[in-house]
Amino acid sequence: MSAPASLSAARSGVFTLGTLLIAILGGVSAELIGFPAGWLMGSAISVSIAAILKFPLTVPDWLRDLIFVFIGVSIGASVAPNSLELLGQWPVSLAALALELIIIVLVTGWLLTKLFKLDAGTAYLSSFPGHLSFVLGIAATGIGNARQIVIIQVMRVLFLTIAVPIGAMFLPVQAPDLPAAGDPLSIAQILLLALCCALVGLVFVKLKIPAGMVLGAMAAATIAKLGGAYSQPLPDQLVVTIFILTGALIGSRFIGITWLEFKAAALGGVIATAVMLVIVTAMAYGVAQLVDIPMAQIWLALSPGALEGVGALAIAMGYDTAFIAAHHVIRLLLLSFAIPTVALFIRRLEAKEKGH
Template structure:
């Protein structure tokens, strides 16, 4: 009963955030509004968590939404992705070196704490490494959470400034039948569980994307996801991002917030420079490549791609590849230092 009450509270806060963001005309309000509102509530002292079944439902829904937009034309352009992956890997190296050095020089972080705080993604992996190294786990956690929240809020504004759209895609196209949605959901859940066992990043989201893509490309199913399912999924995603600040006091934030926002701005600027190289050389839309290169959360950035009505398959592929690259890159930069035994 307590969990139901807590869930109702966080969803109510998220909904208020979405309404306020919509009223003031903030970009991507169903994602950014809940993220900001729940973050503020968490810093104010509220203990906010979401039940994993609800989060998993939202992830699958967003994955299914992506699959409806994967067309034969999208598959045809996939031949350009390897070159983009190479530039993405280079950008991650530059981002980690530049931002970690900034943290050491401007904020006095030790080497390990700086490198782990600078890692542009893979939060759970980074925190597990922190426990084995002589690093300040609290600083790493807060800085990484600020990165995800800040990029979620900054990118829609940047895209709007560039003349892009950040509203939900039009439902002028035919929507999927309820039975088709239910069947794809069940298949997506099964695929997601399999991917989890195989340790695929963002397994449930990828599961929804794979099943939905297959059924649409083969013509088994047609139509897009209705907004009445997409909007709650984005709201839950925003609430999940904001819930990372639950229990974080203003005192805890004081020493890390400036560092977190500074490296987020620096990382975003560097990612944007590398994205511009790919956009120009491959003739791809800058908004699409920017969303694929910025170091935000995988699920949040893929959801953003749906909201921005750009190629979500391109974005998803790059963010999943980013996690695989970081799996090798972070230990490589850290070296083999272990926490001293006491």
């Protein structure tokens, strides 16, 4: 290796370590103050701020691809093994949940394209109510403007965190005794799963599927989980590491962002979330007319995120937590299929427009 090339590699290594250090510090800080999705959003925001302040940042291609693989692994591993069985329960509210997600994505995406003039990729990825790490992972592959998407999604999480559980502050909430989690996957199992996910991801990339590495890894991990190949969760340390790395990758895309872009995206996030809450409320009211379940319980089940606050309210108000949890599991399962479907449609639409 020539001297200039060696110097460039060393500089890139230093910049990468600096990026990861900023991400770690941001994640730790956000987690300590109780920021929603702290490890992910703290690292993304801290690296984003550093990028805006012109810090030298970089995420090399090899690390980017590794992050993509483990994003897919984490999503697949988080799917409950009995997710498909839950589809047969509470058919009216589950049908309302599916319809609600379609309406939210269509209305919010249309609103962001027409009112805020965002491109289709940015608008529709910003409109998904949940699966934040998956949305940001796909955004990092080049679909939409990742910088605007992360701002809008941050506003959604923050707004929901305030709007949904605010009543829990005034109720005597006692944390339930949760069953002990099973032993996590071993290092050998993780490496084998990651290898299989990477191979499927490479096949997806070869087939020119949008966000192929992420989607291929997710598909492999999800099919293996639902097929009974494994049932253990990922180790907490690995999940935290994946969140931090994803945040660093997303934050590095904030290089060159203007304050005008930030203001437009932040306002879009607040308005988009308000629209989501209106849709959820209307849907919950409609379902309550058809089933003998309290509207508030239905509303919590159909809530587009903020699961921690939803759970606290459900416990405090004596609602059926199994009903609520099942709907949130199904919401994430539906989004796991809806997000790549929309991403594929957007990529083909963009290709068609370029062809003309």
